[in-house]
Amino acid sequence: MALAAATAAAARMDDNDEYAKLVRGMNPPRVVIDNEASGDATVIRVDSVNSHGTLLAVVQVIADLNLVIRKAYFSSDGSWFMDVFNVTDRDGNKVLDDETISYIQTTLEADDWYYPEARNTVGIVPSEEYTTIELTGTDRPGLLSEVCAVLAGMRCAVRGAELWTHNTRVAAVVHVTDAASGGAIGDAARIADISARLGNLLRGQSDVRAGGAAAAPGGSLSYHKERRLHQMMFDDGGHNTPASAAAAAAAGGGAAPSPCLPRTEVSVTPCAERGYTAVVVRCRDRPKLLFDTVCTITDMEYVVHHGTVSAEPGGGAYQEYYIRHVDGHPVRSEAERLRLVGSLEAAIERRTAEGLELEVRTGDRAGLLSDITRIFRENGLTIRRAEISSEGGEAVDTFYLSDPQGHPVEAKTIDAIRAQIGEAALRVKHNPFAAGGGRGKDADASAAGTTAFIFGNLFKFYRPFQNFSLIKLY
Numbered sequence: 001m002a003l004a005a006a007t008a009a010a011a012r013m014d015d016n017d018e019y020a021k022l023v024r025g026m027n028p029p030r031v032v033i034d035n036e037a038s039g040d041a042t043v044i045r046v047d048s049v050n051s052h053g054t055l056l057a058v059v060q061v062i063a064d065l066n067l068v069i070r071k072a073y074f075s076s077d078g079s080w081f082m083d084v085f086n087v088t089d090r091d092g093n094k095v096l097d098d099e100t101i102s103y104i105q106t107t108l109e110a111d112d113w114y115y116p117e118a119r120n121t122v123g124i125v126p127s128e129e130y131t132t133i134e135l136t137g138t139d140r141p142g143l144l145s146e147v148c149a150v151l152a153g154m155r156c157a158v159r160g161a162e163l164w165t166h167n168t169r170v171a172a173v174v175h176v177t178d179a180a181s182g183g184a185i186g187d188a189a190r191i192a193d194i195s196a197r198l199g200n201l202l203r204g205q206s207d208v209r210a211g212g213a214a215a216a217p218g219g220s221l222s223y224h225k226e227r228r229l230h231q232m233m234f235d236d237g238g239h240n241t242p243a244s245a246a247a248a249a250a251a252g253g254g255a256a257p258s259p260c261l262p263r264t265e266v267s268v269t270p271c272a273e274r275g276y277t278a279v280v281v282r283c284r285d286r287p288k289l290l291f292d293t294v295c296t297i298t299d300m301e302y303v304v305h306h307g308t309v310s311a312e313p314g315g316g317a318y319q320e321y322y323i324r325h326v327d328g329h330p331v332r333s334e335a336e337r338l339r340l341v342g343s344l345e346a347a348i349e350r351r352t353a354e355g356l357e358l359e360v361r362t363g364d365r366a367g368l369l370s371d372i373t374r375i376f377r378e379n380g381l382t383i384r385r386a387e388i389s390s391e392g393g394e395a396v397d398t399f400y401l402s403d404p405q406g407h408p409v410e411a412k413t414i415d416a417i418r419a420q421i422g423e424a425a426l427r428v429k430h431n432p433f434a435a436g437g438g439r440g441k442d443a444d445a446s447a448a449g450t451t452a453f454i455f456g457n458l459f460k461f462y463r464p465f466q467n468f469s470l471i472k473l474y
Contacts, residue, residue, distance in 0.1 A: 028048075029046060029048035029049075029108060029109050030046070030109075031044070031046050031105050031108045032045040033045075033101050033104060035094050035095075035096065038086055040070075040092075040094070041070050041071070041087060041094060042086070042087050042088065042094045042096075043084060044062070044084070044085045044087060045082075045085075046081070046083050046108055047080070047082050049080065049081065050076045050080055050081035052298070052301075052303060054081045055074060055076065055081070055083065055294055055298070055304055056295055056298045057108075058083065058108060059290050059294050060291060060295075061107050062085060062087060062291075063287075063290070065103070065104070066089075066287065067087045067089060067090075067095060068092075069085055069086070069087050069289075069309060070086045070087065070088060071309060071310045072290065072307075073308050075305070076303070128183070128184055129177070129184060130159050130160075130175040131175070131191065132173060132176075133172075133173070133174040133175075133176060133194075134171075134172070134174075134228070135172040135198075136170065136236045137169070137170060137236070138168055138169060138170070139170040141377065141404050142377040144163060144172070144383050145374050147174075148369045148370035148373050148374075149370045151176060152369075154194050155178065155179045155180065156179060157176060157178070157179040157366060157390075158174060158175070158176055158369045158388060159177050159389075161173065161387075162225050162387055162388070163383065163386040164229050165384050165385060166350045169236055171229050173225050173228055173229060173232075174388075179366050226288075226295075230292070230296060230299065230347060230350075233350065234300075234346075263283070263284075264283040264284070264349055265281070265282045265283065266279070266280070266341045266344045266345050267279070267280045268331060268337045268341050270331070271322060271330070275324065276305060276322040276323060276324060277324065277331040278321070279297075279320070279322075279323055279344070280318075280320050281293060281318070281320075281344060282316060282317070282319075283348050284315060284316065285311050288351065289317055289319075289348065290309055292348055292350070292351065293321075293348065295347065300339075300340065301326045302340075303324055304322070305322050305324060306321070306322040307319070307320060307321040307322065308320050355384055355401060356409045356414075356428070357400050357401075357429040357430035358401060358427070358429065359396070359397070359398050359399075359426070359429050360372055360395070360396075360426055361394065361395070361396050362421075362422065362424075363393060364393055364394060364395040368395055369388060376417070379417055380403055380413070381402065381403060381413070381417075382401065382404050383399055383400070384400045384401065386399050386400070398429070409431070414428060414431075
């Protein structure tokens with residue numbers, strides 16, 4: 001039934017695709033990047049033909065460049081989409097780099113950026129460079145270390161990975177290559193063997209599946225790791241319980257949020273006179289916040305008709321959206337309202353908890369990630385989030401760590417890790433538990449406002465992990 005629904009949806013998109021492209025060809029996107037209109041930000045204006053996902057496509061470009069959206073307005077009533085973004089770099093400066101400005105301009109004016117629709121489906125990853133493994137389930141200490149050890153033993157090199165945890169659940173996207181050839185693993189028997197071994201490690205869950213990389217419809221579907229992780233955690237049930245971080249912490253879910261920072265509040269109310277549903281979000285401000293909320297709204301099949309986003313005094317953020325479902329109706333039931341509230345809370349909180357942030361930068365080699373994660377496990381630390389990359393022979397890995405109970409990581413533990421990994425390779429980028437302001441002793445003070453959120457923050461919640469399951473290997 002699910003396959004039939006997906007096929008029908010693809011057919012509908014194909015039927016409308018040529019007409020939509022014709023309309024867009026007659027009215028191409030117009031992008032203006034202005035450094036004179038505002039005294040403290042670069043202003044990006046985008047006017048284009050409206051389609052479902054257009055707002056997310058624009059926000060994704062800005063987020064992927066690690067730019068910070070300080071203020072935004074958007075409107076898409078009817079068939080035309082208009083929006084304005086005030087953006088800066090992570091240090092609060094205007095965007096003045098010609099290469100970055102050119103990239104934004106050319107990408108947002110390119111027709112193929114909007115077609116086909118950005119939403120991925122499981123198993124569609126058109127890459128010949130690596131094989132992608134997707135994992136989701138209930139977390140447990142040392143799990144990433146065990147997964148890395150299995151992959152190293154199977155002669156797989158990890159070229160990139162991202163792992164998120166939230167409310168006892170975890171999702172990970174891992175890109176691997178053959179350690180000998182450096183290319184994607186194309187042999188079906190070997191893929192099946194890797195899948196079986198990971199399935200055994202993950203206690204033989206029934207949803208272990210494997211397959212080769214598939215071609216995307218139209219040959220150009222992009223695979224966006226962060227959007228895919230949101231989708232995986234949503235499908236895993238991350239939207240079921242709308243509850244604030246403070247309430248979850250009070251129930252024993254982990255450390256309570258700082259009283260100095262606003263907690264996440266999401267309200268969903270009817271706007272009957274215009275046929276909209278009004279969504280208001282107040283929370284701690286951070287990079288990629290708009291991407292996370294718009295991604296969730298879009299993937300839940302809602303359309304943002306009007307909206308405004310702004311930073312508030314004291315480190316807060318305010319977002320206001322007027323939405324309808326793609327079928328034209330506002331939110332129509334209490335169950336639907338609670339589902340939307342819970343989904344937005346979860347999408348926001350996945351990046352907003354605090355913890356020790358360590359960066360490991362060293363020459364890449366076979367088994368490196370397995371060794372690093374083993375050291376964390378042997379020192380009694382839990383990985384709450386990870387961002388793994390390898391390029392040009394150098395590995396740059398960022399980890400967000402705590403002990404299993406969410407207690408502060410002791411200085412002696414950090415020193416022990418430093419001794420094992422190497423003084424030159426390890427950097428403490430952010431330690432909110434440390435005395436005297438929370439910065440690690442070797443953290444660059446000038447980066448205090450930028451590095452703490454580059455890959456998101458630790459998640460606030462922890463419970464013992466079990467039943468971690470393999471979603472897809474392809």
